[in-house]
Amino acid sequence: MTERPDHDAWNAFCDALRAAGDRILADDFPTSAPEERAEGFRHLAQQAACWLTWSVGHADPRDPRFMRQNDLFTQWGGPNVDNLYKHARIDAAGAYRIRGNMHSCEEFLMALRIGNMHQEKYGTLAEVTATDLGIGPGDAFEILVGGPEPADPAVRWVPIPDGARMVNIREYYYDWHEAEPAVFTIERLDVPAAVERLSPAAIADGLGEAASQFTGSVEYWNEYQRAARGRGEDNTFIQPRNEPKGLKGLVYAFCFYNLRPGEALVVESEAPIARYWSYQLYRLGWFEPVESIHATGGLNHRQITPDPDGLFRVVLAADDPGVANWLDTGGRSEGMLTFRCAWADNRPEPVARVVAAADLARELPDSPRLTPAERRAQIAAREAHAAWRFRT
Known part of the structure; x- marks a missing residue:
């Protein structure tokens, strides 16, 4: 029988795609709701495109x-x-x-x-x-x-x-x-x-790596979030740390939020003495950012306004509370909040607390506000920037 390593590798990659489609329907992935399932299959499609491009198109x-x-x-x-x-x-x-x-x-x-x-x-x-x-x-x-x-x-x-x-x-x-x-x-x-023609062995290697990266990414990051959530309690920060084998200059703190309708999460912190810091929201399972171009799923140190007492406060909520430092959950009751701090001289520990969204005006009387028109202008500026940064 003629050996065809390229054909075998292609079939193995296709088998990995099919298996992943079944795998994400298991209970340890967030696919119980139709919208979550749709996000999961979109994630698989994009991961396939990502790792085929990297492993086949950028292999040499x-x-x-x-x-x-x-x-x-x-x-x-x-x-x-x-x-x-x-x-x-x-x-x-x-x-x-x-x-x-x-x-x-x-x-x-x-x-x-x-x-x-x-x-x-x-x-x-x-x-x-x-x-x-x-x-x-x-x-x-x-x-x-x-x-x-x-x-x-x-x-x-x-x-x-x-x-x-x-x-x-x-x-x-x-x-x-x-x-x-x-x-x-x-x-x-x-x-x-290199100018030589592609060999069956070379394309087989690329397809094999693509399948490994695809499967590894889908499994690893879901388990990474689940394990991180298990290190603490919901609506409470797992305090800052450097990621093992990661970048020395970056520190992360995670908070997994779980809010009922009408609740908001208030996060408070001293000002990091750092070249960069931010708060960003992520979807569970896929570890993708919550919408941050057409909404405020993430805000950095230039975009967050301090309160008059010098502390920084951000609010996670499904609906716009009028607070300038609003992290828009996109209607998700559960998710992951990440605090990043890079090249810092201190290591502030953010504190989170659940409050009734209706009580935010009383809870944060001095926090800066944005009118609906100012919020629309904020989003329009984000959209204009993203159109430049991600243009082809």
Whole structure:
């Protein structure tokens, strides 16, 4: 019988798709309601597109290209709504050049990684920020990654640790305004790009990795949220920590909310002394952001207004309470709230409490307010920014 590894790998990938469609209907996934089930199948479709593109279209570190992930269509692993993510394959023995222009991007974090958290082998081996490299908004830049250390100390150079297989860029956008986003390109310097025809073995490897990443992502992040929820009590923060094997500069605190009709969650915190921080809502099961472009499912340090006493308070509610710092749950009674703090000199511990939505005016008498017209203007500005950041 003729061996056809490519055909076998294709069938295995299709089998993984079919199995995942059955798997998410189990009790440990949030698919009991028709709307939740629809979100689940959309998530599977987008994960299939994501990992086929990465594993088949971006498989060769000899000819790397940045792939945009965790954008509007390929969300996994709790992406930050203030980020735009780019990934490229690298060879730890190779030499690369990354060039571009920051335009309106205010910060980036470059991580050299073994793999993604849902893979068997994962972890961040090195990280550096635009600030570390002396790069700011509007700057053109060139960074050498890997290869011999340049003799000129003015050249920006980042060595590649042994075992690194990918470079990940997180672009940060604090002020959501209508402006040109950053541009990044990557090229390999030490070997020519591959030009040979694709072999059955190579496409089989790509399809096999795609199936593994697809299945791993769907299973891992659902269990990740379930395990995190089990570490604490609903409507109470699991206090800040660094993610194991994750980025050293980022701290996370989780609060799983569970609200009855007419209830709201008030979150209070001292001001972090940090270059960046935010509060963001996520869907259970899929770890995708709650709507943050056409609604306020996430707010960062530039978008949250402090109260007169200097504390920061945000309100989770299904309906607009008129409070400026409103996190719109999108009508979801349950979900995950994440507090992120990056490059911080302190580690504030947010506190949450459930209140009646009808009592918010009495509970928060001095908190800044927005009129309906001001809320519409706020959303319009977010939509205009997103149209630029996520344009093709």
